[in-house]
Amino acid sequence: LTSNIKGKVAIDIVDLKMIKISFTIIFAFALIFTVISRTSGAMMTHDKCSKVLDPNNCDLTKCRVNCIQQYQGIGHCIGRNPYKCICIYDCSP
Structure with a gap:
């Protein structure tokens, strides 16, 4: 055992x-x-650039639409309240 x-x-x-x-x-x-x-x-x-589109407020839908229209990029809301709308886009011509 x-x-x-x-x-x-x-x-x-x-x-x-x-x-x-x-x-x-x-x-x-x-x-x-x-x-x-x-x-x-x-x-x-590729080389990416960013631009703050609205430093005081971020509505994600509007942020993305503005970013696409102005820079053909992708808009994001970042930071803390108040959120900032930033646009990430291609720097290359």
Whole structure:
């Protein structure tokens, strides 16, 4: 009976080590994937510019419409109350 218990404990320890190794491998791959995806995205982006369209108020719909009309960009509301409307657009001609 004691050898059976020792065998079970040894198997449980091996299982825990395998779980730790598996978790470490999965975490490492996720970290590598994240780093590669962020750096490749940064390399592929064009020069971006930003312009504050309204420093005192931001209605997201109006902000996006104004940004598209004026700069062919994407409008965002940033900051804290009051939010600012900024436009992110391509700097290149």
